Amino acid sequence: MNESYAAARIHAMLSRNMTDAQYNALANMSIPEIFSMLQSGDYREDINALSLRDLDDPEVVDRMLVHNSRRLIGKIRHIAGGEFTEALERYAKNNDEWNLRVVLEAIASGNDPHAAITQYGKQGTLDTAGYERARTVAEFARMITERLHVTGDLSTTHGIAIALRGLHAAPESRARKDRVMDRTYDLLIDCDNIITIILLKRDGVHGARALERLHRGGTIRQSTLRDACEPKSVIDTLRALERTPFRAAVTTALRRGDDDRFVMLEYDIRMITLRMIKRMAGIAPLHAAVLMHYLVDKEREHHNLRLIIKAKHLGLDATFIQSHMMLSATPIEKSDATKNSTGSGAIVASIGGAA
Numbered sequence: 001m002n003e004s005y006a007a008a009r010i011h012a013m014l015s016r017n018m019t020d021a022q023y024n025a026l027a028n029m030s031i032p033e034i035f036s037m038l039q040s041g042d043y044r045e046d047i048n049a050l051s052l053r054d055l056d057d058p059e060v061v062d063r064m065l066v067h068n069s070r071r072l073i074g075k076i077r078h079i080a081g082g083e084f085t086e087a088l089e090r091y092a093k094n095n096d097e098w099n100l101r102v103v104l105e106a107i108a109s110g111n112d113p114h115a116a117i118t119q120y121g122k123q124g125t126l127d128t129a130g131y132e133r134a135r136t137v138a139e140f141a142r143m144i145t146e147r148l149h150v151t152g153d154l155s156t157t158h159g160i161a162i163a164l165r166g167l168h169a170a171p172e173s174r175a176r177k178d179r180v181m182d183r184t185y186d187l188l189i190d191c192d193n194i195i196t197i198i199l200l201k202r203d204g205v206h207g208a209r210a211l212e213r214l215h216r217g218g219t220i221r222q223s224t225l226r227d228a229c230e231p232k233s234v235i236d237t238l239r240a241l242e243r244t245p246f247r248a249a250v251t252t253a254l255r256r257g258d259d260d261r262f263v264m265l266e267y268d269i270r271m272i273t274l275r276m277i278k279r280m281a282g283i284a285p286l287h288a289a290v291l292m293h294y295l296v297d298k299e300r301e302h303h304n305l306r307l308i309i310k311a312k313h314l315g316l317d318a319t320f321i322q323s324h325m326m327l328s329a330t331p332i333e334k335s336d337a338t339k340n341s342t343g344s345g346a347i348v349a350s351i352g353g354a355a
Contacts, residue, residue, distance in 0.1 A: 006084045007286045010076070014294045016042055018301050020327045026308050027321040031055050034309060043068060058313040062120060065302045069122055072298065076291070087181060087288040091295055095122040097164045100144065103131050104164075107140055108157045162212055180284055184277055184292045187245075189218035191273040194241060197228050198262050206231040220244050234261075246272055267326050274300060274326075300326045 026034055035055045039047050046067045052060060073092060080088055099121050106116035113132040121128070130147075134140035141154035144164070152163035193214045200210045210229040220243075227240035241250045249268035253261045274296050281293040304325045311321045 003082045003084060003288075004286055006080050006082075007290055009079045010084070010290050010294050011285070013072070013076075014290070014297065017294070017297050018304070023304050023308070023325050023327065024322060026305075027318040027325070031309065031312050034312070038064075038305075046071060055309055058310050061306055061309045065306060066121055069298070069302070080291070083178070083181070083288040084291050087291050089125065090185070091292070093125050096124040096126045097167050098122050099124050099126065099128050100131065100164055100167075101161060103128055103134075104137070104140055104157060104160055107134055108137050165213060165215060178288075180280055180287055180289050181292075184280060184289055186217060186219045187273050187276055188292075188296075189215045190220050190245060191269055193218055193220065193225060194228075194244065194246060194269055195266050197225070197237070197241070198266060200229075201234065201237050202262055245276075248272070263324070267324070270300070270303075271326055271328075 026037065029037065032054065035047075035052075038044075043064065046064050049071075050060075050063055050067055052064065055061060073088065076088055077085070099117060102116050102120050103113045106113040113128075113134070117128050117132060131140060131143055134143055137157055137160070141160055144150040144160070145154065148167065150160075150163050150167065153159035154163060196214055197210060200206065200213060205213075206229055208229075211226055214225060214229075224240055224243045228237050230236070230240075235254065238250050238254050242254075244250070246269050249265055249272055252268065253265040256264065274293075277289065277296055278293050281287070281289040284290075307324060308321055311324075
């Protein structure tokens with residue numbers, strides 16, 4: 001299919017993504033009003049397909065967003081061609097690791113893997129049905145060894161999670177180089193690695209054990225990542241991360257000095273990544289980078305909707321919700337505006353944050 005046509009369709013889809021004004025409006029609505037607004041917009045198909053009558057169950061939003069993601073990627077597959085198809089498949093394959101880890105965690109915790117993947121799964125390239133039938137972590141490990149040729153220490157859930165990292169990493173060499181897409185994926189890898197370091201540091205995981213959990217690739221030097229993973233203070237970790245493309249956000253986090261610093265840093269890093277991808281897509285409007293802009297912005301939309309609806313169920317007010325949404329304000333502006341929301345990091349963690 002003509003790539004100019006695909007680009008035009010993606011631009012049209014991008015124009016229908018929610019705006020900051022809509023997010024702020026939703027933050028001030030009741031749950032029934034939010035449901036009504038979603039039902040009258042692009043989420044109508046998902047609501048109807050799932051036969052949803054309301055959002056009284058806070059977990060319903062997860063099912064709606066997973067269905068929306070799968071439906072939209074299916075739509076893009078239908079209209080895409082050439083570089084757009086290649087970019088989409090690369091994006092979708094990166095979700096394979098997520099889906100396998102959802103199944104793995106469900107098995108390890110004694111929950112139903114099929115129910116877990118139905119609720120939390122993303123559109124990938126693997127059919128997880130076979131893996132869902134594994135009854136133990138050991139059986140799951142045997143499956144990924146035989147079918148996906150995954151190697152490493154597969155004796156524990158942690159070891160398997162590490163082995164799955166980079167399952168679909170980009171090949172080191174390609175017949176045709178695409179600097180724009182390579183740069184786009186490098187940004188996504190950098191974003192993921194910094195957020196992974198933040199989460200692991202918060203959980204007390206550091207050193208080589210943390211470093212091996214990071215994705216391969218990206219633009220950040222290995223020495224910088226190693227320094228950030230060292231078992232030192234939070235301040236030392238942030239200072240190491242200042243040597244990255246996200247310096248402005250990290251410097252702001254250093255100034256904050258409260259319980260929210262990591263939560264807001266994660267949001268700021270994601271928004272910086274989105275802004276840089278948007279800039280590249282703007283330079284080459286007919287390039288497949290516009291597809292990545294759409295997909296990453298849609299992830300932001302899903303994050304904000306999940307945050308708004310679940311926060312409403314917890315009885316949190318619009319001020320709190322707006323201070324933790326991913327908006328288009330610059331990271332420093334947004335972080336400075338929320339310096340006084342002390343202690344909300346634990347609340348955001350309970351809501352679920354970004355998927």
